[in-house]
Amino acid sequence: RLCYSMSQSNHVARNASLYNKPFVEQFEETPLVVAVLTYMGYGILTIFGYLRDFLRDWGFEKCHVARERDAQKDFVPLYQDFENFYTRNLYMRIRDNWNRPICSVPGAKMDLVERVSKDYNWTFEHTGMVVREVINMGSYNYLGFAENTGSCAEAATASNSVYGVGVASTRYEMGNLDIHEEMEQLVARFLGVESAMAFGMGFATNSMNIPALAGKGCLILSDELNHASLVLGARLSGSTIRVFKHNNMVSLEKMLKDAIVHGQPRTHRPWKKILILVEGIYR
Template structure:
C-alpha cells in the first residue's frame, strides 16, 4: 500500500515471512497493524482433499439412490417430465451432503440473554439433521463468545431495561405505520437527533432493520450512469443494495489502497464504457470493521483518495460503532478524523447498543432526501418504541448523559479484552486474522472436519462460539470467529483461552510458525 499505510515483511529467525501493516510518520495511529498469515501449504492440500472426499461420497450416494440401492435421507426435488429443476442442483447437492453434516454446529438454539454467559437448549435429530427435537428442560449455561454484544448492553435488568419497560406501557410495541403515515413518534425524532449528535453530523435517519438500512437506501443515492467501487469483502446487504441501484459495480481488493486508487484512476481517465462520458457519481463503499476478517478499514487513506479523485464515501459502521474509538463512535473516532469527511455514515443498533435497526447520518440535505424517497420511510413501519428507548438509553450512557462513567468503563473494558484475548491466542501459536483493536477475532481452522470438531468440543467444555466455512469464507480459510464483549471479565477470557488451548491441542490447530506480532509492552496495562 502507498500513502499512510505501508506493508512490511518482517523475517522470523526461521526465515519465514511475517506480513503486517503499520503506519509511518503519521499522527493518527502509529501502532496500527493487521495480521493475515498465509495458509500453510499442507493445511491447504488436506482441506481440498477433505472437500473432495465429501463431494465424491455425495455423488456415490446419489448414484446408489437413483439405482434404488440406498435411501438418501434428504429432501430431493421430484423430477417432473418437461420441467426444469426449480432450484439449483449444486446448491441442493451441497446442502444435502456437505452443509447438513455440520448443521448442528451452525444453528444453536439460544434461550437466554446473550450476555457473557448464555443458556443453550439441547436438541436432538432423528433424521440426520433435517429436523430437530428441542428438549426444553435440558439447558446448559456456556461462555458466550459468539454474540455481537460488544458493549454488554443486551441485558434483562438495569437502566436500559427499566426505561424500555416503561416506554412499552406508554407507547405499546409498535406504531403500526410508516414514517410518512402517522408512524413517527416523538421518541423517533429524539433518536434521530441523538444519533446525529453522537456521530457529529448535521442530521440522521433511523431504520427498523439493519440489513434494510443498506439495501433499501443505497438505491436512493446512486443510479444508472454512476459507479460503485466496493471492497471485495463487503457485507451481503451492501452487495444487494449496490445491485439494486442499477449503477456499474467494480470491486477492489480488500483494504488495498493501491487497488482502489487504480480503479479510481481508470474511472476518471476512461469514464463510462463505450461512450467514455464522465461518471455521474463515484461512490466508494467500505465497512469500518469487517465481521469475517476482523480487519479495520484504512479510513485516512480512503478519505485522501476520495478528496483526490472527487468521489463520495459510504461507510458501513455496523461492527465498529460503539466498539471502536476512545469515545465509542466508530472508526472515524478511532482514527481521530472529521465526521464531515464521510459523505454517508451508516451503522446498526443490533450490536453495540443491544437493540435492532440502523441509521444513516450525513448532511441535512442528504437525510431529507432519504426521508422522502427511501422505501424504509415510505413502506416500512418505524422502529418499535421499546427498541427505540433501548438505543436512547444505551447511547446516553456511552455519551455520559446518565451522569455516570459507565459508558467509558465499558469502552475501555472492551478495548482491553480485545488486545488481551488476541495477544494470548497469538502466543499460543494460532493463526489469527485482523487488527489488534478489533472486537472480532477469527481463528483459522482450515478443514471442514475441524470446523465441526472445534465447535462440538468447545460446547462440551461450555464455550459457545461461531464457526464459519465455505462458501461464506474462501475454501481454505474456514474459521472460528470470536466476538469480544465488555461484559467479559478477565476470568471469563482466561477460561475461554484454556478451553481453546485444550481443543486446539486435541484437533491440532497450532499452524502458525511466525513470531508474536510486535505489541507495545504497555498496551494492555495502559488500556486497563
Template sequence: MSASVTETVVAQQNGYVKPLEPEKHCNGTTTNSKPCDLPSHTESFEVIPLWAAITTYFAFGLLILISYLRELLRRWGWIRYGAKVEGMKDFVPLYSDFEAMYTLNIYGRIKDCWNRPIASNAGDHFDVLERKTTDSFNSDLKVTGRKIRALNLSSYNYLGFAETQGSCAEDARRALSTYGAGTCSSRRELGTLDIHKELEQLVAEFVGKPAALTFGMGFATNSANLPVVVGKGSLIISDQLNHASIVLGSRLSGAKIELFKHNDMDDLERKLRHAIVYGQPRTRRPYKKILIVVEGVYSMEGSVVNLPRVVELKKKYKAYVYLDEAHSIGAMGETGRGVCEYWGVNPADIDIMMGTFTKSFGACGGYIAASEEIVDQVRRHSHNDAYAVSMSGPVAAQAVSALKTIMGRDGTDLGRHRLKQLAENSRYMRRRLMEMGFIVWGNHDSPVIPLMIFQPAKLAAFSRELLARGIGVVVVGFPATGITETRARFCLSAAHTREMLDEALAVLDDVGNRLQLKYSCHPLKSNSH
C-alpha cells in the same frame, strides 16, 4: 501519507505474508527487556501448507463422491429420503442438483453446528439449547430442553453492552414504558420519535459528520440505500469480500459493478484508471459518478481496510467513497470512532459513512452519516425510510445510552475502560493463538480473529468439542468460504476477562493438539504474559 501508514506493507517469504514492523516499537517506547507486542496497523496472512491443502481437497472430493452415491441409492430406492423430503421428491426442485445434494448430505450432516438457539443474553457467557437427532442425514434437529452454559466467543458484542443490567438496560426499560415495544409505522408517517432525532444528532457528532439518518435494520441500510446514491450510468467499484447487503444494494442500483481484489489497492487503482480511460461499456461515455465501496473491518477475514490509500486514490481519480463500518464503529480507534480514527483519516474525506447498532452498541438498526445534502437525498428517496417500520423506542434508547457511555456523557469512564479492554483482549488472544502454532488471519488490532481449520471433518469436530467443554464458537465452511479456507471465527468482547480468555486458550490448546490444527510454519515465539 504518514510513515506509520506506509509501514503496513507486507513482504512474502516462503508462502507466508509477514507484516513489516515499524521502526518504532508498538508501545511507542525504546527497547526494554520485555518482548514487543504484535505491531499495530499490520496484518498476518499465512497460506495453507501444501500437505493440508492436498488432504482438504481429497476430503471434499471424497465427501462429494459419497454424497452423489447416496443420491443414486435413493433414486434406486435402497435409501429412504427423510420424512421432510419424502413427500416433496416428485415436485420440481427449488435448488440446483449440486446445491440440493450438498445441503442434504454434507451440510445436513453437521447441522447441529449451525444455528444453535440461545436462551439468554449474548454476554460473556450464554445458555445454548442442546439440539440432537437420531439420524443426522434425514431428521430435523430437536431441542432437548437442556441448556449448556458456555463462554461466548461468537457474538458481535464488542463492547459488552448486550447485558441485562447496567445503565443501558435501565434506559431501555424506561423507554419501553414510555414508547412501547414498537412504532407500528414508518419514519415518513407516524414512526419518528424524539429519541430518533436524539440518536441521529449523537451519531453525526460521534462519527464527525454534519448529519445522520437511522434505520431499523442494518442489512437494509445498505441494500435499500445504495440505490439512492448511485444508479444507471454510474460505476460501483466494490471489494470482492464486501457483505451480502452491499452486493444486493449494488445490484438493485442498476449501476455497473466492478470488483477489486480484497484490500488490494493496486488492483483498485487499475480498476479506477480503466473506468476513467474507457468509460461506460459500448457507449464509452464517462461515468456519471464512480463510487468506491469498502468495509472498515471485514467480519470473515478480520482484516481492516487500508483507508488512507483508498482516500488517496479517491482524490487522485475524483471518485466517491462509501464506508461500511458495521464491525468497526465502536470497536476500532482509541475512542471507538472507527477506522477513520484508527488510521488518522479525516471523516470529511469519506463521502458516506454507514454503520450499524447491532454490534458494539448492543441494539439493532443502522445509520447513514454524510453531508446534509446527501442525508436529505436519502431521506426523500429511500424505500427503507418510506415503507419499513422504524426503530422501536427501547432499541433507540439502548443505542443512545451506549453512545453516551462511549463518549463519556454518562459522567463515568466506563466507555474508555471498555474500549481499552477490548483492544487488550483482541491483541492478547491473537498473540497467544499464534504462539500456540495456529494459523490466524487478519489485522492485529481487529476484534475478529479467524482461526484456520481447513479440513471439513475437523470443522464439525472442533465446534462440537468446544461446546462440550463449555465454549461457544462460530465455524464457517464452504460455500461461505473457499474450499481450503474453512475456519472458526472468534469475536472478542470487552466483557471478557483475562481469566476467561486463559480458560478458553487452555481448551483451544488441547483441542488443537487433539485435532492437529496447529498448521503454522512460523509460530510466534512465546511472550511473558
C-alpha cells in the same frame, strides 16, 4: 447499524491523524496440515456420498431429501444436482453443528437445548438437558442489546420508561426523537463532518435509501467488502460506482482526488455528488 456521512467543504476530520499511515490488514494463514486434512475429509465424504447414492438407487439405503418427480423431468429442475448431493451426503453428516435451539438470551454466551439423532442427523430428539455457557458466534448482537443484565439492559429500561417501547412510525412522520438528533450530532462530531443521518437497521435501509441520496451524475465510492444491501442500493441509484480497497484510506483518498480532479467521464464535468459507502462493523 449504518450512518451516511456527508461533507461539502474542505473540512479536516478531527481523527485524520489516525490515517496518516497506510492501513495494512493481516490475517492468520491456515496451517498446511489443517488445510490438507480438511480437503481430505471433503474428498472422503464425497467418495462415500457417491457410494451411498449407489446404494439408494438399489434400495439399500433410504434418502430423505426432496427430489424431482418423474413427471417434472421435462421442466426446469428445482434442485441442482450437486447442491442436493452436498446436502444429503456432506451437510447431513455435520448438521448437528447448526440450527441449534437456544433457551436463553443470545448474548456473548448462551444456553443450548441438547438434542440427539438416531438416524445420522436426519431428525433430532430433545433430551431435556441444557448445554450452558456456550460462546455465541452467530448473532448480530454488536452492541450488547440482547443481554438482560448489564449497562445496555439498564440503559434500555431507563429509555423505555421515558420514550416507551417504540415510536411505531417513520422519523419523517411522527418518529423523530431528541435522542435521534443527539446521536446524529455525536456521529458527525466523531467523523468530523457537517452532518450525519442515522437509519434503522435492515436490508431495505441501504437498498432503498441510497437511491434517494445519489442518482445519475453522482459518484459512489464503495468499500470492496460492503454488504450486499449496500451493493444493491448503489446499483439501483444509477450512479457511477468505484470500489476501493477494504479499510484502505490511501486507496480511498486516491480515488477521491481523481474524481474531483477529472470529474465525470468524457465530459469532465464535476460530479453532482460524491457518496462514500462503508460499514461500521464488517462480518
